[in-house]
Amino acid sequence: MQKVKTFLIIFIGAFIGSNLxxxxxxxxxxxxxxxxGTLVANLTGAFILPxxxxxxxxxxxxxxxxxxxxxxxxxxxxxxxxxxxADTYKLYQSGNWTLLITYLTITIVxxxxxxxxxxxxxxxxxxxxxxxxxxx
Amino acid sequence: xTFLLVGFGASIGAFIRNELTLLSQKIKIDFPIITLLINxxxxxxxxxxxxxVHNGGLLLFLGTGFCGGFTTFGTLNMELSQLWFQRRFFxxxxxxxxxxxxxxxxxxxxxxx
Numbered sequence: 654m655q656k657v658k659t660f661l662i663i664f665i666g667a668f669i670g671s672n673l674x675x676x677x678x679x680x681x682x683x684x685x686x687x688x689x690g691t692l693v694a695n696l697t698g699a700f701i702l703p704x705x706x707x708x709x710x711x712x713x714x715x716x717x718x719x720x721x722x723x724x725x726x727x728x729x730x731x732x733x734x735x736x737x738x739a740d741t742y743k744l745y746q747s748g749n750w751t752l753l754i755t756y757l758t759i760t761i762v763x764x765x766x767x768x769x770x771x772x773x774x775x776x777x778x779x780x781x782x783x784x785x786x787x788x789x
Numbered sequence: 790x791t792f793l794l795v796g797f798g799a800s801i802g803a804f805i806r807n808e809l810t811l812l813s814q815k816i817k818i819d820f821p822i823i824t825l826l827i828n829x830x831x832x833x834x835x836x837x838x839x840x841x842v843h844n845g846g847l848l849l850f851l852g853t854g855f856c857g858g859f860t861t862f863g864t865l866n867m868e869l870s871q872l873w874f875q876r877r878f879f880x881x882x883x884x885x886x887x888x889x890x891x892x893x894x895x896x897x898x899x900x901x902x
Contacts, residue, residue: 659804659807660800660804663800663803663804663807664800664803664804666803667796667799667800667802667803667804667858668796668797668799668800669796670799670803670858671795671796671798671799671800671853671854671857671858672792672795672796672799674853674857675791675792675795675853678853695862695863698862698863699862699863699866699867701863702863702864702866702867703867703870706867721807724863725803725806725807725810726800726803728861728863729803729806729858729861729863729864730799730800730802730803730857730858730861731863732861732862732863732864733856733857733858733860733861733862734828734831734832734860734861734862734865734888734892735828735831735832735834735835735852735856735857735859735860735896736835736852736853736856736857736860737862737892738832738835738836738892738893738895738896739832739835739836739839739852739896741893741896742836742893742896742897742900761885761889764862764865764866765866765869765870765873765885767866768866768867768869768870769870769873771867771870772870772874
C-alpha cells in the first residue's frame, strides 16, 4: 500500500515535469537541430532543485510527500540525462561541430554553475530571512 | 494524446529511479553511484529504443517518457555541487567524467547493439 502511495505521489510530479520538458521541446524547435528545449529544461531544473531542497523545504515547511512529488517526481522528470546523450549523438552525426561543442559546453559547465547558483541563492535567502527576523 | 504517453512513461521511470535511490541509502558508499548507474543505464536503453523502436507513439512513451523520467540531470548537478562544497574535488571530477563519458558512450553502444 505504501508503494502505491509513493507511486501516486511521484506520478503527479513526473507527469507534469515530463510534459513541461516535452512542451519546451516543441516550443523551442529550431531549424538547425539545436536542442534548445532539453537545454532550457536541464539548466532551469539544475538551478531550482538545490533551491527547493536547501531553501523552500525549510521556509515553507514542505512535507516529505510534497518534496518527493516536487524533487524526485517533477524536477527529476523535467530534467533528463538520456535525451542529452541522444541530442549529443545527433549533433555529432549532423557534423556540425560548432553546435556540438556549444551544446556540450553549455550543458556540462552551465548545469554545474546553475546548481552552484541555486545553492548560493538558497543560502542568501535563508540568511536574509534570518537577518530580517533578528531585526524584529 | 501524446502528453499521456510522455506522462505515463515518465512516471514509471521516475518511480523506478526512486526505488533505486532508496536502495542506495542502504549501501554505504560515499559516492553518488546510484545516480551514475541510473544515468548510464538510461542512456544505453534510450540508444536501444532509438535504434529499434520505429513507432512514433511508442518511442515517445519509452524515450521521452520512460528514459527521460528515469534519468535525471537535476540530481546529477545537485550531487556534483555537494561534492564541490564538501571540497571533495577529486570525487567531483570523477563523477563528472564518468557520467558524461560513459553516459554518451552508453547511448552510442545502445544505438549499435
